[in-house]
Amino acid sequence: MITQYSGIAPKGDLLLIQRLCSKLEGKSFLHVNSTREGGGVAEILNRMVPLLRNLGIDARWEVIEGDATFFDFTKKTHNALQGTREKITESMWDHYYEVNKRNRKSLDLNADAVLIHDPQPAPLIDFRPRSRMSVWMWRCHIDISNPMPGVWAKLKAYVSRYDSAIFSVSRFAKSLPVDEYIVTPSIDPLSSKNRDLTQQEISSVAEKLQINRDKPIILQVSRFDRFKDPIGVINAYKIVKKYNECTLVLVGSPATDDPEGEAVLNEVREFAGSDPDIRILLLPPDNHIEINALQRMATIILQKSLKEGFGLTVSEAMWKEKPVIGGAVGGIPLQIVHGITGFVVYSVEGAAFRIRQYLNNPLMAQRMGQSGKEYVRNNYLLTRQIRDYLSLWYCHIQKGKHVIEL
């Protein structure tokens, strides 16, 4: 299975994965999260667990179960950890703990390495089997740089009992009494979202969605959420339109779990007015091939966010060799090396200026697109994330060493 990535991922990453798997052969590696489907974590685990098993690691993936009250609470804490004020009571915390306690009866927590993803299953650390030597790591996928203090204090009490904590960006790391590592998220180059498409596949999506490819296409793929600044994107397009012909395509999914989504979508539609060169598309969340094709037919891809977690849509666009423009928030500046793999912007005017620069300098746009793809190849592919998890596990075994010869 790992050979599928040959010629795509860096050779060194594949070699190190194989070497680490041979050192860790037969050992067990358990992942626990709270959903089997939907979201980036499940997407990665779906791919990573079979791949590790194929390499001789006894990898398993368990999912905790909870009732509506539990998931309502974890949604609230998720928001609170990302800085939104939420009302959370002591009894909610008790229920959170009780649900985790109930889960330990149905989960087999015996493993040589255990990676607990996100806050939902964090209390499982209290049920760590004492009978075997194991490594327990807590993986935080969200931005907790500015949390509600009380909520973080409660969660911290659990996290501090792990052997280590893993964050996506240095800025998200907190002061903890345990080792803290930085592992950036990744995209899977073989998934339907990112795999190569034939010209025929791209054309058939253009036809199906009635996309006019006669003019350069400016694209933003994101939820209809104010933090993604769709109105700002339209404003940037309006500035560009005074100088250059182009089509703007805004693509998102219907917001079933976000009451604000519909309001934002209506605002965007109203703001776009009757301009025939602005297309607002709503696609089901599993329409990965369609999104892939839209990204591949785009001339320039924007992610003009005002607030962002890591913003992996930027890496997805860069993987398709597209010139990108991103807001200077969250993980976007890590992916866009300004002036080399794309442009980071701070305003509507900045976004418009960079769009015009790309449209007027196709060679520069092409060069930056190519650099972007190489940057993603070396830093943001799934194989690098697997390599990092295995390396961390091995580092725990070799505790205290700063240089490890394999």
Add this chain to the structure above:
Amino acid sequence: MRKGIALEEEIEPFEFRQCVSVVKSTGKKAKNLKELRKLVAQVGDESIFHHVCQYFLKGHILEYTNDFAQWAGETLEERALAERLTCIDPYTLKSVESVRIELLREVDDFLSHFPEPHDVIPGNEFYFNETINLIFPIGVQARNLAEFLVAIDHIDPGSIYYHFYDARVRLGEGIVDDFSRWIEHTLMRKEIADRIRAIDPFMHSIVSIREHIREIIEKYVRADMEGVTR
């Protein structure tokens, strides 16, 4: 011919290796220059090494040559300090400790002229990290210049970093990299080794280091094949 094969078998091959780093947060961050100064003096050698020496592992040269200079220039917008920090060359200094002393000297001098540093906005602080480095052979060996030429095109940037940049600190000699060392001492080709040593590690990205080495080696391989005596 047989003698040639026998000789080649006796030659100790160059074994290409690679370094992969796992980033570890120290949990320390600085929001202004005074805090940066305090922490540069406090953090372990591993952290200074990561932010200065491993900068080249990023694969492209930006305006600056280490994370401290980058932060001073881009986040603090103290360009003069950034220019001075960027000139700290870890490969002419003999140890990580001397890099730390140079960093402190530049920051102290700047603070003596501008003693009231401003704070950056939350989220833009300097985050001190360090790395755990995993080193492994990549299964590629070279026994002669022609094999070396093929290999240099094939290996990952992380391998070039390990042999060309990391070696200078690892071997503690500053100017000697693994490639030129093997070419001089095993292949006995001092002239080629000197040419590789003349490539300034500070002025190139890993990609252009690869191109320079390839150019040099290719020229000598061609000359060897054509029987040109030098």
